[in-house]
Amino acid sequence: MSIFIDATTRVLVQGMTGQEGRFWSEHMMSLGTQVVCGVTPGKAGETVHDRPIYHTVEQALRHHTVDAAMVFVPPRLTKDAVLEALAAGIKKVVTIADGIPLHDTVIIRQKALECGARVIGGNTSGVITPEVAMMGSFPHWIERVYKKGTIGVMTRSGSLTNEVTAMIVEQGYGVSTLVGVGGDPVPATRFAELLADYQADDDTHAVVIIGELGGTMEEEVADTIQSGRFTKPLVAFLGGRNAPKGQKMGHAGAIITGGKGSVADKIKALEAVDAHVAKRPREVGLLLKQLGVKP
Amino acid sequence: MKLHEYQAKTLFSEHGILIPNSRLIVDLTELEDALAVVGFPCVLKAQVLSGGRGKAGLIVFVRTPAEAREAAERLFGPTHRIGRLLIEQAVDIAQEIYAAVTIDATLAKGLLMVSAEGGVDIETLAVEHPEKIHRVTFDLRDGLAPYQATGIVYALGFDKNVSRTLANVLIKMAELFMRLDAELLEINPLFITTEGKIVAGDGKLIIDDNARFRQVEFDEEFLEEGDEAAREAHAEGIPFIRFTGDIGLMCAGAGLTTTVYDLILDEGGTVANYLEFGGPNYKKAVKAMEICLKVPSKVILIVTFGTIARADVMAEGIVDAIKRLKPDRPIVTCIRGTNEQEATTLLEAHGLTPLFDTEEAVKKAVALAKEATS
Known part of the structure; x- marks a missing residue:
């Protein structure tokens, strides 16, 4: 089992005829993902990797049954593409674009909440169930990172995810499903909202969150554990422990203001509910072992 | 992009939010005319982007032309070197x-x-x-x-x-x-x-x-604060922060860069600059290194674990940068990710000793920085 995506998930790709869409669709398919069709306005009648292309999502849905939409369009067009998928009734959407305007991300999340849909992204690599299926841009062939297993991983980061996941794999573990919620200040789906799915997934024995300074997503995870809605072991790694106050390091979301959202606050919140916080990436794998989590 | 107070207030005013009567001046010769329009008492406000202006003495309340002149001279002077001063009517x-x-x-x-x-x-x-x-x-x-x-x-x-x-x-x-x-x-x-x-x-x-x-075009000329390295990084869209320590960071991805920063401090090292050339900037190794070399540091530490930002492309850029810029300080590399093997071969062929473990790379950089200091 897994969460969000498995071998049966039928995926429509928006922006499939573009360079990025074409490249990553092929790799999604090579992993085993069921890509059924693509959408690019103006390109109906063409095919990419033997899959038909349609002008609009609505048109595509007249010919195919689709479970999820993968959005490979530039950041300034992302909001419209996601709203199109949601309007057509698709309940799972992944959008990876880096650079979506803040107000657009707000409206994407708002609309997703209204539709009861799960939108993942932006500013992410997407979602992968290693050795089974993926939506996004993961080099799934890198074995020391993308190995099948029992650890659910949620992350706000890109390269740090590879770093930490490699340390999980180094200790003999693998990943059930990795969800990149993304590095934007307003991700469409937040860490805490995915915990119920990991709780229900029998193949996930523990969850690792890869967070960073700024925002309140890690604190919300602590709240969910506190409420008893998530009971599996949880290990967190948080970047930016030593970040100087008031500095904006990288992501727009990574701003510390008035002590709130600092890594120290997050560690305090998580440790108060018996979650474990690793100081170094390597400790993540070691902590899972210490906790007796089964690979 | 953070706007200056005077830019924000201009936008407020255009949208019907009242602002105090004011004039913006760029040097002392404009002071007299500005005071004539604004009147007394008034407030002289340095237009800088940092917070805490009041406590730093960058906002001065004045009652007379003499007081105004003295304050303006100080603010434009060698200590503060401010570029723009807002002369604003004091409000009841x-x-x-x-x-x-x-x-x-x-x-x-x-x-x-x-x-x-x-x-x-x-x-x-x-x-x-x-x-x-x-x-x-x-x-x-x-x-x-x-x-x-x-x-x-x-x-x-x-x-x-x-x-x-x-x-x-x-x-x-x-x-x-x-x-x-x-x-x-x-x-x-x-x-x-x-x-x-x-x-x-x-x-x-x-x-x-x-x-x-x-969005509307904002007058960007005065938004770039900091030194040459910071301005260049900004112009290239490369996230950059200047510190005062020993190790120049040239990493990929915000999360990984902040983590490397954490690990350096844990090892007792210090950071000269934060620079991130991942994501859309992964082909800009030459520019990134050029910026890093403008910052006084003892060693440059390069850590990446890229997926779309391919390891071989980044390694190629780094080799190119070393050839062109001939860095005057040691470089520690830890390049992983897509096409890692090709990257390693390339770095080794150019006399580098690539590392594959972040902690090991951090330790080596901290040791080299200490060596250079002693």
Whole structure:
């Protein structure tokens, strides 16, 4: 089992005829993902990797049954593409674009909440169930990172995810499903909202969150554990422990203001509910072992 | 992009929010004319982007031309070297309030925050009396509704006359926030004058860089503060922060870079600069190294674990950068990710000793920095 995506998930790709869409669709398919069709306005009648292309999502849905939409369009067009998928009734959407305007991300999340849909992204690599299926841009062939297993991983980061996941794999573990919620200040789906799915997934024995300074997503995870809605072991790694106050390091979301959202606050919140916080990436794998989590 | 106070206030004024009578000057020769227009008493406000201007002596209240001249000379002088000075009429203040519009990320809505107690200690108030800061959220597709603005001003206990005017200002703030794709629009203090007018005493406006393509052109010339390295990095869209330590960071990805920063401090090392050349910048190794070399550091530490940002492409860039720039200090590399093997071969062929473990690379950089110091 897994969460969000498995071998049966039928995926429509928006922006499939573009360079990025074409490249990553092929790799999604090579992993085993069921890509059924693509959408690019103006390109109906063409095919990419033997899959038909349609002008609009609505048109595509007249010919195919689709479970999820993968959005490979530039950041300034992302909001419209996601709203199109949601309007057509698709309940799972992944959008990876880096650079979506803040107000657009707000409206994407708002609309997703209204539709009861799960939108993942932006500013992410997407979602992968290693050795089974993926939506996004993961080099799934890198074995020391993308190995099948029992650890659910949620992350706000890109390269740090590879770093930490490699340390999980180094200790003999693998990943059930990795969800990149993304590095934007307003991700469409937040860490805490995915915990119920990991709780229900029998193949996930523990969850690792890869967070960073700024925002309140890690604190919300602590709240969910506190409420008893998530009971599996949880290990967190948080970047930016030593970040100087008031500095904006990288992501727009990574701003510390008035002590709130600092890594120290997050560690305090998580440790108060018996979650474990690793100081170094390597400790993540070691902590899972210490906790007796089964690979 | 953070705007200067005078730029924010110009936008406020254009949108119907009152601001004090003022003039912007760029050198002492313009002072006299500005004072003639603004009159006394007035306030001289240095236009810099850092906070805490009052405490740093960058805002000066003056009553006479002599006082004004003295303050302006000091601010334009060698200690502060400010580029622009706002000469602003002093307002007769009955009350200072706080008002800000930002985003509530969890609810995915606009968030208006207002407190009847504005001024410099708003952060203390937020911690000690959070109940004194009233909040209301609004849908970014609809804007702040008049009933919401009215609700918040009456909840704050303002009388009928002030309430009507203030509610209007709050609606305008929300409109401007939406129109400008702002991350933050803050007015602190927002004055209620003795005549019952609502006037913006300050203005903090941060525009979302991702939305620049659909926004008005802002005068960027004066927004770039810092040294040459910082300006160059900004022009290239490369995230960069200058520190004063020993190790120059040239990493990929915000999360990984901040983690490397953490690990260096844990090892007892210090950081000369934060620089991130991942994501869309992964082909800019030459430029990144050029910027790093402008910062005095003892060693440059390169750590990446890229997926789309391919290891071989980054390694190629690094080799190219070394060839062209001939760095005068040691370079530690830890390049992993897509096509890692090719990257390793390439780095080794050019005399580098690539490492594959972040902690090991950090330890080596800290050791090299210490060696260079002793």
